[in-house]
Amino acid sequence: MPSAIAQAAVMSAFREPIRVQDFPVPTELALGDVLVRVEMAGMCGTDVHLHQGELKVPLPLIMGHETVGRVAAMGGAVNDWLGRPLTVGQRVTWTVGLTCGQCRYCRVYRLPSRCLNRRAYGVNLPCDKSPHLLGGYAQFHHLRAGTAIFAMPDYLRTESVVGAGCALVTAIHGYERMPLRRGESLVVQGAGPVGLAALAVAKDAGCGPIVVIGGPADRLERCVRFGADVTIDIGAMREPEARLKRVRDLTEGLGADVVVECVGQPAAVAEGWELCRDGGRYLVLGQYCDAGPTMLNPHLIVRKELSIFGSYGSEPQHWAASLEFLRTKAEQFPFHECVTHRFRLDQVNEALQAVARWQTGKAVILPNG
Numbered sequence: 117m118p119s120a121i122a123q124a125a126v127m128s129a130f131r132e133p134i135r136v137q138d139f140p141v142p143t144e145l146a147l148g149d150v151l152v153r154v155e156m157a158g159m160c161g162t163d164v165h166l167h168q169g170e171l172k173v174p175l176p177l178i179m180g181h182e183t184v185g186r187v188a189a190m191g192g193a194v195n196d197w198l199g200r201p202l203t204v205g206q207r208v209t210w211t212v213g214l215t216c217g218q219c220r221y222c223r224v225y226r227l228p229s230r231c232l233n234r235r236a237y238g239v240n241l242p243c244d245k246s247p248h249l250l251g252g253y254a255q256f257h258h259l260r261a262g263t264a265i266f267a268m269p270d271y272l273r274t275e276s277v278v279g280a281g282c283a284l285v286t287a288i289h290g291y292e293r294m295p296l297r298r299g300e301s302l303v304v305q306g307a308g309p310v311g312l313a314a315l316a317v318a319k320d321a322g323c324g325p326i327v328v329i330g331g332p333a334d335r336l337e338r339c340v341r342f343g344a345d346v347t348i349d350i351g352a353m354r355e356p357e358a359r360l361k362r363v364r365d366l367t368e369g370l371g372a373d374v375v376v377e378c379v380g381q382p383a384a385v386a387e388g389w390e391l392c393r394d395g396g397r398y399l400v401l402g403q404y405c406d407a408g409p410t411m412l413n414p415h416l417i418v419r420k421e422l423s424i425f426g427s428y429g430s431e432p433q434h435w436a437a438s439l440e441f442l443r444t445k446a447e448q449f450p451f452h453e454c455v456t457h458r459f460r461l462d463q464v465n466e467a468l469q470a471v472a473r474w475q476t477g478k479a480v481i482l483p484n485g
């Protein structure tokens with residue numbers, strides 16, 4: 117068994133500095149539980165929103181929901197989600213959400229992302245009660261029995277999985293809710309991790325032209341590397357009217373077949389509806405946290421006959437699809453290159469600032485150095 121103490125970065129209050137604390141590492145695991153030594157934990161934009169208090173999550177909390185580690189101990193024999201026996205020392209990743217399988221959403225509506233008893237590692241499982249270590253910003257992570265764990269093949273880089281993070285599963289889930297058709301024109305609003313993932317999956321589905329609206333320049337350059345046909349720098353083209361004109365010029369004067377919101381700022385939605393052609397489809401991915409209401413013109417839904425889709429979180433099959441995507445498309449979509457900033461556990465506050473200022477491709481925490 118590992119050493120008896122593990123350090124973790126704990127958020128005890130919103131908008132206050134996060135501090136490193138010691139927690140006991142469980143010495144005995146219940147049947148089906150798995151203890152993982154964390155190798156790398158991604159910092160998601162959601163963590164910035166959580167720290168700002170935009171989602172009323174329970175505190176104190178160890179954040180981190182994009183994590184790769186190695187199995188340190190298991191409570192009996194445990195299989196991964198694909199039915200493969202896990203072994204100590206194996207590299208694994210796992211889904212954020214824990215669902216009950218019993219409620220109406222799990223059973224009747226087949227919508228486990230809306231499970232009435234849903235719990236999410238690093239989001240709404242506080243660390244004040246045993247087993248404490250339920251987020252990625254820690255030296256060890258406790259996985260409850262029933263967690264969808266995935267063994268990682270040797271040739272799948274840790275950086276690929278953390279670099280894609282929950283953005284790729286979010287995009288895969290979103291396009292399951294709103295399927296894409298080959299040859300469709302598509303606008304991605306936002307050049308951050310979710311925008312990049314939404315672009316990659318759409319490119320792989322044969323969409324084009326694909327336009328990304330966002331910034332700053334280094335993020336847009338990465339979007340071009342991932343197959344964006346055109347990028348629009350919001351820093352250079354500040355007026356929404358100018359961006360609308362540019363998109364229309366690229367789409368026979370009509371607007372895009374599909375627009376995907378990956379910004380997280382409510383005002384983006386109003387602009388996005390304008391960017392759709394009549395009969396177009398609009399997918400909202402970026403508003404996982406509640407950043408508040410915005411002014412919208414519902415007349416556009418009627419006049420344009422818009423279809424509007426939302427997608428919340430992800431399910432285990434999206435993680436399986438994501439890992440396969442990363443395994444087979446690493447050359448075309450080098451998500452491992454997104455990992456640009458590495459921080460120690462005691463630098464989580466700096467990492468949050470860097471992410472909030474859009475200074476990173478992907479910031480990661482290395483809790484074990």
Ligand SMILES: [Zn+2]
Binds near residue numbers: 160163181282283
């Ligand atoms: Zn996330």
Ligand SMILES: [Zn+2]
Binds near residue numbers: 231232
């Ligand atoms: Zn449920």
